[in-house]
Structure formats: structure tokens, C-alpha cells
Amino acid sequence: MLHLATGDMLREAVAAGSPLGREARGYMDQGALVPDDVIIRMMGERLGKPDAARGFILDGFPRTIAQADALATLLKERGQTLDTVVYFDVSAPELLRRLTGRRVCRKCGHTYHLVSNPPKRAGVCDACGGELYQRDDDTEATVRKRLEVYQRQTAPLLDYYRQRNLLTTVSGEGALTAIGDAIRAAVGAPAR
Numbered sequence: 001m002l003h004l005a006t007g008d009m010l011r012e013a014v015a016a017g018s019p020l021g022r023e024a025r026g027y028m029d030q031g032a033l034v035p036d037d038v039i040i041r042m043m044g045e046r047l048g049k050p051d052a053a054r055g056f057i058l059d060g061f062p063r064t065i066a067q068a069d070a071l072a073t074l075l076k077e078r079g080q081t082l083d084t085v086v087y088f089d090v091s092a093p094e095l096l097r098r099l100t101g102r103r104v105c106r107k108c109g110h111t112y113h114l115v116s117n118p119p120k121r122a123g124v125c126d127a128c129g130g131e132l133y134q135r136d137d138d139t140e141a142t143v144r145k146r147l148e149v150y151q152r153q154t155a156p157l158l159d160y161y162r163q164r165n166l167l168t169t170v171s172g173e174g175a176l177t178a179i180g181d182a183i184r185a186a187v188g189a190p191a192r
């Protein structure tokens, strides 16, 4: 299944120095949401590509009510429907711990976590020997800001999708296998 993560798409655009990337960069570095019109334009283009015709998993989109409304319109235009919305329920302290511990390889993009998935040698990528760094938007101050933004702009989506009978809540804490099973059940995939 095609996996479309807005965060990855934006970071690729930033790395490529495209007009979209230049526009998005300032917001991302501050922990702010990239404006709706920019995200909606990007997703509209992406969902219009042939590989998206047979379905996709959206990751990090929509993040606001305006984006959810735009997604509904995009899907309608394309004759597609939203099957389900999976909400990963994780407490704020746990999110803070996870996000501030994240380290990314500068060369190959592989992700590590200082606590749950540390590299064999501190600061060095196991896969390629590249240097590990902390993304600007993963510092503690920025993560706190992101959590505030989430409460204000993204949390209202829970009611939005609950009212449309599309919301499935999955606990995002605990064993990875249990989380995986809960996701499979939520999307109607066969159990392992």
C-alpha cells in the first residue's frame, strides 16, 4: 500500500530547495504547522499521480479541520472514499521523550532513538557510518510548541472523524506487536 507521509514529503522538498521547500522550511523549524494552502496544494498534486489511484495510507495529513475538508473534496473528485482514520493515543510526556530522543542519519536518513533504538556507536549510523543529528523540530522547546499546536489545531479532528464514524483509537504505547495487531484490526487487514 502506498504510504504518503507529509513530513517526509516536506523534508524532501526542503532538502531539494524547491519553492515549496523554501516556503515550508521556516514554519517547520519553529514547530509551527505549514499553512493549509501549501499542504493542500502539495497533497492535491500527489494524490493526482497514477500510483495513488489504487489507494494509500496518509501519515501526518490532515492536521487541521480545513485540511480534512480539503481531503474530503479531493477524494470526492477522484471517486475515492476514506475507509478509516487511526488515532494513535500517546501521552504528552511519552511523546516528549520519544521525539527529543530521536536522532537521524545525515547521509541515509535512518532513524534512531537514544533510549529505545540506540546506534551501536554514539553519534554514528550503523547502516552507513554517517553522522547522526537531532532535527531542528525535535529539540525540547520545539516539541513542546508542536504539542501545543497539536492541541489547538489537530485535536479537533478527533471529534470531526468521530462524528463521521471513521475514527479508530489505537493505543500508541506498549509493545510494538500489540500496536501492530491493533492497526491491522482497525484497517480490516488479516491478523498475522
Ligand SMILES: [Zn+2]
Binding pocket: 105, 106, 107, 108, 109, 110, 125, 126, 127, 128, 129, 130
Ligand atoms: Zn546512515
